[in-house]
Amino acid sequence: xFKLGLTGGIGSGKSLISEIFIRLGIPVFNADIESKKIxxxxxxxxxxxxxxxxxxxYSDNGLNKQxxxxxxxxxxxxxxxxxxxxxxxxxxxxxVWMDKNHYAQYVIEEAAxxxxxxxxxxxxxxxxxxxxxxxxxxxVVRRDNMDAELVKRRMENxxxxxxxxxxxxxxxxxxxxxxxLPQVLEIHNKIIxxx
Numbered sequence: 761x762f763k764l765g766l767t768g769g770i771g772s773g774k775s776l777i778s779e780i781f782i783r784l785g786i787p788v789f790n791a792d793i794e795s796k797k798i799x800x801x802x803x804x805x806x807x808x809x810x811x812x813x814x815x816x817x818y819s820d821n822g823l824n825k826q827x828x829x830x831x832x833x834x835x836x837x838x839x840x841x842x843x844x845x846x847x848x849x850x851x852x853x854x855x856v857w858m859d860k861n862h863y864a865q866y867v868i869e870e871a872a873x874x875x876x877x878x879x880x881x882x883x884x885x886x887x888x889x890x891x892x893x894x895x896x897x898x899x900v901v902r903r904d905n906m907d908a909e910l911v912k913r914r915m916e917n918x919x920x921x922x923x924x925x926x927x928x929x930x931x932x933x934x935x936x937x938x939x940x941l942p943q944v945l946e947i948h949n950k951i952i953x954x955x
Contacts, residue, residue, distance in 0.1 A: 768889030
């Protein structure tokens with residue numbers, strides 16, 4: 761079974777592209793959503809994060825996301841530690857999910873930090889979703905009601921657009937200048953012919 765990794769910077773439109781692939785009948789595993797579930801449900805992860813960052817990180821309502829974000833987006837070493845705790849579990853969940861979707865011609869893993877986490881090495885092909893930085897900032901500010909400076913800080917913890925484009929097998933331009941559907945269909949047809 762072919763595996764495609766789908767990535768892009770914050771606000772690039774990964775979810776939109778994933779939705780198009782889903783409508784084409786391609787199963788999509790969203791690593792970011794799964795990691796959010798894992799940090800609130802996996803006992804080993806909860807214990808490791810609490811030991812690393814303090815018992816206040818969790819309450820009866822689960823993970824204090826704002827507290828963790830403040831820590832990791834201001835400290836690259838803390839971000840690496842969190843990734844080392846969470847990403848192996850996400851990989852395990854992905855393997856189980858793949859077994860459940862064995863019937864598919866190919867599957868996609870959507871992950872914001874596909875290259876940074878080295879998950880791209882498990883993929884047959886990778887797709888980068890690209891939009892200019894100012895477009896991405898505007899999208900995230902409106903979508904998440906987030907301060908533009910905070911969005912920029914989060915961007916600093918991801919690869920640059922130039923690096924992602926160089927690493928990816930395909931790049932979909934979601935900048936409002938090109939239609940995304942023909943770009944997705946072109947990649948889809950290439951993958952179908954390869955399988």
